[in-house]
Amino acid sequence: MKARDLGPALEWASAQSARLLSDGSSLELKLHQLHFVEILQKGDKNEAIKHARTYLAPFASVHKVEIQKLMACLLWAGRLEQSPYAELLSPSHWENMIEEVSQQFCSLMGQSHASPLSVVISAGVQGLPTLLKMASVMAAKGQEWQAMKQLPVPVDLGRELQFHSIFVCPVLREQGNDENPPMLMPCGHVLSKQSIVKLSKSNTRAFKCPYCPLEATVTQCKQLHF
Numbered sequence: 001m002k003a004r005d006l007g008p009a010l011e012w013a014s015a016q017s018a019r020l021l022s023d024g025s026s027l028e029l030k031l032h033q034l035h036f037v038e039i040l041q042k043g044d045k046n047e048a049i050k051h052a053r054t055y056l057a058p059f060a061s062v063h064k065v066e067i068q069k070l071m072a073c074l075l076w077a078g079r080l081e082q083s084p085y086a087e088l089l090s091p092s093h094w095e096n097m098i099e100e101v102s103q104q105f106c107s108l109m110g111q112s113h114a115s116p117l118s119v120v121i122s123a124g125v126q127g128l129p130t131l132l133k134m135a136s137v138m139a140a141k142g143q144e145w146q147a148m149k150q151l152p153v154p155v156d157l158g159r160e161l162q163f164h165s166i167f168v169c170p171v172l173r174e175q176g177n178d179e180n181p182p183m184l185m186p187c188g189h190v191l192s193k194q195s196i197v198k199l200s201k202s203n204t205r206a207f208k209c210p211y212c213p214l215e216a217t218v219t220q221c222k223q224l225h226f
């Protein structure tokens with residue numbers, strides 16, 4: 001794609017068509033759109049219509065608006081840069097598509113798109129001001145923050161750096177761990193295992209959920225993994 005050749009990317013996307021769709025990705029359509037625009041920019045309307053009928057038509061029911069836009073582009077064949085759709089030709093549009101293909105490729109391979117080292121460094125840089133402040137406050141109180149199991153303050157890293165959810169038991173107000181995992185009650189509420197054992201008086205009786213009127217027994221509760 002960097003050499004303006006869509007062939008290999010299109011071939012890959014069509015081979016992975018079903019997986020891309022189940023991932024909620026419209027990458028295959030986007031690549032065909034790009035191809036359509038390339039054909040059109042060479043001024044070949046008939047070839048563009050043929051391409052649209054073969055490759056874009058199957059997406060018409062779900063992506064009507066995008067396809068309507070492309071059909072309007074037919075009026076501007078060979079001079080798309082003067083049309084309201086000039087952004088389809090922009091180098092940044094290509095750049096974004098290259099990025100999207102590489103992201104989807106990594107995602108289908110089960111690999112992270114960003115380098116783990118750069119993820120760690122950017123998380124460190126974002127968290128540093130809070131950590132420095134906390135370290136100086138704790139040093140003033142004569143406490144050692146490195147000896148703590150859990151940071152006493154939250155470090156907000158933004159959504160792009162959040163990978164794994166954590167569970168905090170609403171009864172104990174403690175983070176779940178291997179010894180005290182989150183448990184799903186039949187009503188749909190989740191408590192830590194310790195809280196459930198406590199509420200059920202050591203597994204002996206049904207207990208009421210602290211958050212709704214439903215009752216549960218220990219055997220009905222299932223451990224959650226995330």
Ligand SMILES: [Zn+2]
Binds near residue numbers: 187188189210211214
């Ligand atoms: Zn409940």
